[in-house]
Amino acid sequence: MSAELTRMTAAGLAKAIRSGEASAVEVTQAHLDRIAAVDGQVHAFLHVDTDGAITAARSVDERLAAGEELSPLAGVPLALKDVFTTSDMPTTCGSKILEGWRPPYDATVTRRLREAGVVILGKTNLDEFAMGSSTENSAFGPTRNPWDLARIPGGSGGGSSASLASFQAPLAIGTDTGGSIRQPAAVTGTVGVKPTYGGVSRYGLVACASSLDQGGPCARTVLDAALLHSVIAGHDPMDSTSIDKPVPDVVAAARRGADGDLSGVRVGVVKEFAGEGYQAGVLARFSDAVELLAKLGAEVVEVSCPHFEYALPAYYLILPSEVSSNLARFDAMRYGLRVGDDGVRSAEEVMNLTRGKGFGSEAKRRIMLGTYALSSGYYDAYYGQAQKVRTLVTRDFDAAFEQVDVLVSPTTPTTAFPIGERVDDPLAMYMADLCTIPSNLAGNASASFPCGLADEDGLPVGLHVMAPALADDRLYRIGAAVEQAFASAWGGPLLDRVPELEVA
Amino acid sequence: MSSISRAEAAHLARLARLDLAPDELDHLAGQLDAIADFVAKVSEVAADDIPPTSHALPMTNVFRDDVPRPGLTQEQALDQAPGAEDGRFRVPKILGEEA
Numbered sequence: 001m002s003a004e005l006t007r008m009t010a011a012g013l014a015k016a017i018r019s020g021e022a023s024a025v026e027v028t029q030a031h032l033d034r035i036a037a038v039d040g041q042v043h044a045f046l047h048v049d050t051d052g053a054i055t056a057a058r059s060v061d062e063r064l065a066a067g068e069e070l071s072p073l074a075g076v077p078l079a080l081k082d083v084f085t086t087s088d089m090p091t092t093c094g095s096k097i098l099e100g101w102r103p104p105y106d107a108t109v110t111r112r113l114r115e116a117g118v119v120i121l122g123k124t125n126l127d128e129f130a131m132g133s134s135t136e137n138s139a140f141g142p143t144r145n146p147w148d149l150a151r152i153p154g155g156s157g158g159g160s161s162a163s164l165a166s167f168q169a170p171l172a173i174g175t176d177t178g179g180s181i182r183q184p185a186a187v188t189g190t191v192g193v194k195p196t197y198g199g200v201s202r203y204g205l206v207a208c209a210s211s212l213d214q215g216g217p218c219a220r221t222v223l224d225a226a227l228l229h230s231v232i233a234g235h236d237p238m239d240s241t242s243i244d245k246p247v248p249d250v251v252a253a254a255r256r257g258a259d260g261d262l263s264g265v266r267v268g269v270v271k272e273f274a275g276e277g278y279q280a281g282v283l284a285r286f287s288d289a290v291e292l293l294a295k296l297g298a299e300v301v302e303v304s305c306p307h308f309e310y311a312l313p314a315y316y317l318i319l320p321s322e323v324s325s326n327l328a329r330f331d332a333m334r335y336g337l338r339v340g341d342d343g344v345r346s347a348e349e350v351m352n353l354t355r356g357k358g359f360g361s362e363a364k365r366r367i368m369l370g371t372y373a374l375s376s377g378y379y380d381a382y383y384g385q386a387q388k389v390r391t392l393v394t395r396d397f398d399a400a401f402e403q404v405d406v407l408v409s410p411t412t413p414t415t416a417f418p419i420g421e422r423v424d425d426p427l428a429m430y431m432a433d434l435c436t437i438p439s440n441l442a443g444n445a446s447a448s449f450p451c452g453l454a455d456e457d458g459l460p461v462g463l464h465v466m467a468p469a470l471a472d473d474r475l476y477r478i479g480a481a482v483e484q485a486f487a488s489a490w491g492g493p494l495l496d497r498v499p500e501l502e503v504a
Numbered sequence: 505m506s507s508i509s510r511a512e513a514a515h516l517a518r519l520a521r522l523d524l525a526p527d528e529l530d531h532l533a534g535q536l537d538a539i540a541d542f543v544a545k546v547s548e549v550a551a552d553d554i555p556p557t558s559h560a561l562p563m564t565n566v567f568r569d570d571v572p573r574p575g576l577t578q579e580q581a582l583d584q585a586p587g588a589e590d591g592r593f594r595v596p597k598i599l600g601e602e603a
Binding site: 101102103104105196197198211212237240241243307310313314316317324328331332333334335336337338341343345346347348349350351352353355356357359361364365367368369371372373375381382384385386387388389390391392394426427440441442443444469 | 508512513516517519520521522523524525528532535536538539540542543544545546547548549551554555556557558559560561563566568576580581583584585586587593595596597598599
């Protein structure tokens, strides 16, 4: 029973808990056992909260026994990216500078999960301060891809994606600044959604680049992602950029999509996201997915977004600029690491030493690049020009969405690459987010759904779907339609084919 | 556009309050130069008459009701501090010997 529980969907687990077929404690214990058995190899978690998870699960069982009406995900376990504050667990952001930090408050996302009775198993690994595409920039060691332990699980949310693909959790939370939910989903054969910017509160989400960061749901199925989306989304007065409008009905959209009928839906294939630099197997699976969309009734056309090729360079000016400002708060004075405080050194010397020791290479690169881009004399040519490109990327989206309902592309140009391959080649690493960055710059909703395995290496490929701002529901309708059609063509979900891990 | 020399990288590290070992600086300077070259591609776009975007969904004057609510207690605020003394943050000296 225990092994079966870890293979179930979140929707299935919630139903089993509600009907009394399994208790929330049994479900949680099954996942804790699975973590103990396989996470030594995968390293998805930085912290596992065994006692807290069991206590939360027991409370759900007691409330259900008392006849209380609980949320649709009550009792279902979840893996939380270690960039959201938790008052009862450390929050490290994958950085030595915050090692062991215990925040005095819960993020809004954390609070909403707890209120919904979702059981938080622990905190997942990430690139330091969510900066990277491989999870190799974590100060606490890389996470491994369950499809091939020698390869990266994507990043920055590689801990979250790997926890799903290794059946350690049925649900996870990610954050997406340039693709950190969608690219990990693509390379692990899981589902990841970046909601419209402002859809999910950033209160208690430790900032990377504030104008781009967005929390969102990660899951193994589209319906599960939708259920989680509706738990965490919605207006929050604690975040001034939070959208004060009703959350789109993503659960209804996922259920509708499962009918498999996309007639009347107009899909645009982004012309610029193909060709050189794209792996053949990625393009082949993407083209299967486009064919499938047409077969399901969608009207497919090619759309040109001429400024998308400038999105990546613009992003690597805007993001580091915001990072250099946001990470200035790590000054060794009020929380976090302090190095060299010997009674002789000044506060400034201690600050310099602490930041030099506490930040990893990628954080340093981005802080210095941002400092450069914001320097007087360079500001207009770099940061100012990048902000204008941001406007042009948004206008490309606006023009495209006059012709089509959604845009599609591959999620990332290649399948999961070997650990170590790009770690000291930042530009090669940045290419992983080529297709996902435009949505962060424009703030619209987008997602990655599994669309098969590449022929040359047998690794998962993601279908990237982009929808207008506030039209997050379209992602779920299309994702669910594609999911059910692929599952019937393949004889089951893609993750049925992930290799079995050795159990410790 | 200008490139990032080792001396410039050292200047940036000082501005950003990052103490870097000499070999680390050598390494980062080369990478920063390559990245600066790459991002300079934004200058190819003719955008003189294009307004800048600073935020994905622009909003102005977002206010909450002006109602007091509990903040952190002194104990909570100091709990994770690298140094605390007499109910305050203890910090290294902020003035040099000369002052």
